[in-house]
Each structure stands twice: as C-alpha cells, then as structure tokens.
Amino acid sequence: MQLTRFTDLGLRVVMRLAVAAEGDRPGSRQVAEELAVSYTHATKVITRLAELGIVDARRGRGGGLAITELGRTASVGWLARRLEGDGEVVECDGAQPCPLRSGCRLRSALRRAQEAFFASLDTVTIDDLTQSPTRAVLLGLPRPADTNFQFSSAIGE
Ligand code: SF4
Numbered sequence: 179m180q181l182t183r184f185t186d187l188g189l190r191v192v193m194r195l196a197v198a199a200e201g202d203r204p205g206s207r208q209v210a211e212e213l214a215v216s217y218t219h220a221t222k223v224i225t226r227l228a229e230l231g232i233v234d235a236r237r238g239r240g241g242g243l244a245i246t247e248l249g250r251t252a253s254v255g256w257l258a259r260r261l262e263g264d265g266e267v268v269e270c271d272g273a274q275p276c277p278l279r280s281g282c283r284l285r286s287a288l289r290r291a292q293e294a295f296f297a298s299l300d301t302v303t304i305d306d307l308t309q310s311p312t313r314a315v316l317l318g319l320p321r322p323a324d325t326n327f328q329f330s331s332a333i334g335e
Pocket residue numbers: 268269270276277278279280282283284285288
C-alpha cells in the first residue's frame with residue numbers, strides 16, 4: 179500500500195517538530211524549507227495537523243509551530259488513518275464504476291489488507307519515529323539562512 183504524499187508530508191512535519199528544543203517554535207515557511215517541500219503543501223498539511231490537535235499553530239509575535247502532547251504520544255497508525263481519509267486502495271465507484279463492485283471479494287480482501295497496514299503502524303508512536311538515527315538526521319537538517327521569518331496571516335507562519 180502506498181501513502182499519499184499529503185500523509186507522508188504530515189508525518190515529516192510532525193517528526194521535525196518533535197525534535198524542536200523547548201520554546202523553539204519554527205514557522206511553517208521554515209519547516210517547509212527544511213523539509214524541502216512546497217510552502218503551499220506544507221501549510222495545507224499543517225492546517226490539518228492543527229485541526230487534529232497534533233500541532234499547536236499560532237500566529238503573530240511569539241507564534242509558530244509546536245507539537246502537542248497528543249502529537250508526541252499519538253500512534254502513527256492513528257494519524258495516518260486521519261490524514262489518508264476514508265479512501266480505499268482501489269477506486270471501485272469512480273467515474274467509470276467497476277461492474278463487479280456489487281459483490282467483489284477482492285474489494286473486501288483489499289479492505290482487510292488496508293486495515294492490517296494501518297494496524298501495523300498502531301504500535302509505533304511519533305516519539306518512536308524520532309529516536310536514533312532519525313533524531314540526528316532531523317537535528318542536522320540545514321536551517322534556512324534567514325530564520326527570522328515575518329509572521330503573516332498564514333497559519334503558524
Ligand atoms: S474488481 Fe473489485 S476491487 Fe477491483 S475495482 Fe472492481 S469492485 Fe473494486
């Protein structure tokens with residue numbers, strides 16, 4: 179099974195924030211640059227992470243992004259399910275619905291496989307993801323030259 183880029187980016191952002199020093203609240207533009215992703219994509223996923231209570235995003239002076247306690251302890255499976263949404267592995271009911279969909283054993287088998295995939299991630303927490311060697315990689319990410327970003331109306335920027 180393949181995760182969407184949205185989910186992968188969400189997990190990357192959370193891992194980055196999980197290693198931030200106490201009181202360090204990077205902005206969304208800084209996080210996007212560090213993770214080498216587009217700012218637009220980063221803000222979309224950060225907005226979703228904030229809705230889920232995984233990230234605390236504040237605007238203005240003293241604002242920025244921080245991981246919440248829920249974010250640290252959440253399971254990767256829990257978070258991946260919410261970032262992925264309710265979509266199935268294959269699209270059976272799309273613009274050209276599959277004629278087998280009224281009674282397809284493959285569909286139910288794929289649903290079980292999808293659930294098993296997420297269940298295998300339920301035993302892993304975000305904290306687990308940021309242990310060695312990932313922690314050192316995250317801490318060694320090149321910081322943007324200008325980290326003194328101005329705050330704007332964008333979430334957590
Ligand atoms: S064969 Fe089954 S799983 Fe595949 S598209 Fe058709 S209904 Fe869905």
